[in-house]
Amino acid sequence: MIYLGLDIGSLTCDAVAIDSEGRFLAGAVVPTGARNLEAIARARTEVLAALDPPSTAQVVVVSTGYGRDRVADRLAAVTEITCHAEGIADLLPRTTLLIDIGGQDSKAIRLDAGKVLDFAMNDKCAAGTGRFLEAMARALEIEVTELQDLDAATTSTSALSSMCTVFAESEVVSLLAGGTAVPSIVRGLHRAIAVRTAGLVRRVAPSLTGLSISMSGGVAHNAGVVRALSEELGLPISVPPRPDLVGALGAALIARRRHLGSTSSRPLRT
Amino acid sequence: MSQVLAYLDATIDGLTAKLEAEGKAPNPRKRFALAAMRLARRLCDPEVVTAWCGVATPFELLNAMGVPACYPEFIGGVLASAGLVVPTLEAAEQCGYSSDSCGYHRAALGVITSRLLPPPRLFLATSQPCSAGMYALESASRILGRSPFVLHVPTDRSEAATSYVTRQLGRLVLHVSAITGRRLAEADLAEAILASNRTRASLVEVFERCTDVPSPIRSTELKNLGIVLPLFFGTAEAETVAGAWLDELRLRAERPPKTGERLRLLWLQNRLQFKSKLIEDLETDYGAVIVADEFNDITWPPLDPENPLQSLAERILFHPYSGTAEVRIAHLLDLVRRYRVDGVINPCHFGCKQGTGSRGLIERGLRRAEVPVLNLEVDCIDSRNFSEGQVRTRLQAFVELLLQRRELSAEVLP
Numbered sequence: 001m002i003y004l005g006l007d008i009g010s011l012t013c014d015a016v017a018i019d020s021e022g023r024f025l026a027g028a029v030v031p032t033g034a035r036n037l038e039a040i041a042r043a044r045t046e047v048l049a050a051l052d053p054p055s056t057a058q059v060v061v062v063s064t065g066y067g068r069d070r071v072a073d074r075l076a077a078v079t080e081i082t083c084h085a086e087g088i089a090d091l092l093p094r095t096t097l098l099i100d101i102g103g104q105d106s107k108a109i110r111l112d113a114g115k116v117l118d119f120a121m122n123d124k125c126a127a128g129t130g131r132f133l134e135a136m137a138r139a140l141e142i143e144v145t146e147l148q149d150l151d152a153a154t155t156s157t158s159a160l161s162s163m164c165t166v167f168a169e170s171e172v173v174s175l176l177a178g179g180t181a182v183p184s185i186v187r188g189l190h191r192a193i194a195v196r197t198a199g200l201v202r203r204v205a206p207s208l209t210g211l212s213i214s215m216s217g218g219v220a221h222n223a224g225v226v227r228a229l230s231e232e233l234g235l236p237i238s239v240p241p242r243p244d245l246v247g248a249l250g251a252a253l254i255a256r257r258r259h260l261g262s263t264s265s266r267p268l269r270t
Numbered sequence: 271m272s273q274v275l276a277y278l279d280a281t282i283d284g285l286t287a288k289l290e291a292e293g294k295a296p297n298p299r300k301r302f303a304l305a306a307m308r309l310a311r312r313l314c315d316p317e318v319v320t321a322w323c324g325v326a327t328p329f330e331l332l333n334a335m336g337v338p339a340c341y342p343e344f345i346g347g348v349l350a351s352a353g354l355v356v357p358t359l360e361a362a363e364q365c366g367y368s369s370d371s372c373g374y375h376r377a378a379l380g381v382i383t384s385r386l387l388p389p390p391r392l393f394l395a396t397s398q399p400c401s402a403g404m405y406a407l408e409s410a411s412r413i414l415g416r417s418p419f420v421l422h423v424p425t426d427r428s429e430a431a432t433s434y435v436t437r438q439l440g441r442l443v444l445h446v447s448a449i450t451g452r453r454l455a456e457a458d459l460a461e462a463i464l465a466s467n468r469t470r471a472s473l474v475e476v477f478e479r480c481t482d483v484p485s486p487i488r489s490t491e492l493k494n495l496g497i498v499l500p501l502f503f504g505t506a507e508a509e510t511v512a513g514a515w516l517d518e519l520r521l522r523a524e525r526p527p528k529t530g531e532r533l534r535l536l537w538l539q540n541r542l543q544f545k546s547k548l549i550e551d552l553e554t555d556y557g558a559v560i561v562a563d564e565f566n567d568i569t570w571p572p573l574d575p576e577n578p579l580q581s582l583a584e585r586i587l588f589h590p591y592s593g594t595a596e597v598r599i600a601h602l603l604d605l606v607r608r609y610r611v612d613g614v615i616n617p618c619h620f621g622c623k624q625g626t627g628s629r630g631l632i633e634r635g636l637r638r639a640e641v642p643v644l645n646l647e648v649d650c651i652d653s654r655n656f657s658e659g660q661v662r663t664r665l666q667a668f669v670e671l672l673l674q675r676r677e678l679s680a681e682v683l684p
Contacts (some may be wrong), residue, residue, distance in 0.1 A: 066663065077668045078670065079663050079667040080663065080667075081663070081670070081671075082667060082671075082674075105660070105663075115674045116667070116670065116671045116674060117671070117675075118671070119667060119671070120645075121660075121663075121664060123647040152580050154394045175321055228300035257485075
């Protein structure tokens with residue numbers, strides 16, 4: 001039996017396959033694009049093709065992410081909050097607070113042994129998420145993958161006053177026109193995201209004492225954001241090797257537990 | 271206007287036909303909807319003298335004087351449920367009203383600025399519990415070159431405050447008389463007070479029956495009842511609706527409906543007014559039922575027919591929204607206890623001081639009592655500000671958290 005977790009996000013569609021023992025077998029990340037059904041099919045094909053040795057075993061799927069209801073043959077659809085908590089508990093079991101920054105959502109999740117105690121999500125808009133960083137990278141005429149190296153290249157941090165993607169973009173352009181160095185602007189952007197995200201963290205954890213903080217989601221690949229967040233919170237932040245796959249891993253683990261636990265039980269939701 | 275009238279007339283005709291076809295069945299939800307639609311229709315009649323009022327207004331007085339009246343929130347709610355609200359919001363915004371302000375108020379202002387409906391003759395604002403509503407009514411009345419009557423409501427519950435509000439209610443009656451030419455007959459007021467008390471008595475039993483586990487009502491059945499029915503207080507219509515709910519719940523007690531209830535939720539303030547299946551899906555998919563609404567409660571003693579204005583003043587002052595958030599939190603905790611609620615959903619309606627302004631206070635107050643609370647960020651009226659996917663994820667994650675919290679058996683855990 002293969003347990004497949006599919007995390008259909010706004011920017012990427014992530015897939016993780018695990019075996020009956022809960023061991024990681026393979027993972028895949030494909031851009032979601034405009035047609036998420038195609039992305040779901042592609043992610044699924046890629047992750048199953050990556051199995052070594054190849055397997056023809058039956059596949060049990062749990063989906064998550066904003067497109068979770070688009071997976072037709074799912075055993076269940078579970079929110080990304082629950083899945084990220086499940087996934088991080090498997091990878092970094094000591095985690096008691098998880099920060100997940102994805103394409104258009106950021107979340108702070110308090111958890112205990114993989115069970116969600118509380119969570120907070122960004123209000124109203126997607127400022128400070130993956131899409132925000134993509135827009136800023138475009139304004140800076142760089143690739144989003146370059147952000148972390150530019151962050152590490154300086155200790156200077158520009159002050160940015162706006163988190164609205166449109167206003168921040170024009171502020172970035174103004175700073176560039178005024179001769180501010182790109183690395184300083186990048187650090188300013190990372191600091192702005194960190195301040196905003198720290199607000200979410202404090203909503204679920206007014207006191208940070210004793211917390212073990214981890215980060216998941218695609219933005220956790222950016223060491224500059226992790227650094228800025230760690231400085232803002234005054235605590236170290238652990239990042240698993242594939243932070244973008246944490247939600248899909250959690251979904252796969254839930255698929256396994258649900259399937260092995262009882263096939264006749266009432267599902268949480270299908 | 272023609273679209274609104276067409277919607278109201280079609281809805282009234284449809285509901286009337288269904289109620290006639292279904293004979294003597296209580297049909298409380300349909301009777302409630304019919305009363306609301308008929309009121310909306312009267313408010314659209316240019317020949318009828320109508321009033322727009324602040325939410326603390328005692329409608330018994332206006333009903334006893336034959337003045338159909340509503341809150342701006344009622345206007346916004348009707349238009350949103352009809353899918354006709356956006357043009358009024360745009361009209362208000364084009365006249366300079368902030369798009370960050372309360373959608374209910376913007377909708378009502380848009381009705382005035384766009385001349386969508388005949389304007390009310392009377393504007394009776396109240397300074398509490400919604401001061402933004404007071405400004406919205408003042409704005410609407412100024413646009414028409416009129417002055418609003420403002421009922422100033424203190425935030426304390428002293429005898430002096432009661433006397434102060436009682437005197438103002440007397441002046442409110444005189445103000446309405448001066449404009450409408452109608453006097454408030456003592457006998458009419460007395461009958462309105464008695465009718466209001468009969469409605470109250472029915473509602474006390476209705477809400478008491480709703481505390482049963484599992485809940486005898488589904489998540490959407492009592493939507494808007496506690497906020498809209500006061501518009502009819504003192505009338506036979508209110509008695510009919512409350513009585514129909516009582517009959518219905520007595521019948522359900524004899525034949526309890528099948529329920530998949532697994533979680534019991536309390537909804538604060540108003541529901542989403544535009545069409546959305548979110549709440550129904552939560553019940554169907556997870557067994558998470560909204561068993562209580564903050565406004566579906568009786569928080570005042572029976573009115574005193576000997577001292578009608580004074581007891582109406584006391585009802586205003588003793589409303590859980592009057593005063594500090596502490597009063598409101600105490601009421602919420604009482605609801606949580608009575609209804610055995612697993613979690614609370616606070617929609618935090620945009621631009622509302624009670625919704626967003628007190629969010630932190632309400633959250634801390636509930637959490638101190640270990641009551642889980644979910645804060646949404648929604649505009650209950652303006653569907654343009656609504657991302658269903660985001661709200662759905664928050665609601666579903668909250669329900670998943672509650673299921674885990676209650677340590678339901680592994681069969682229902684993800």
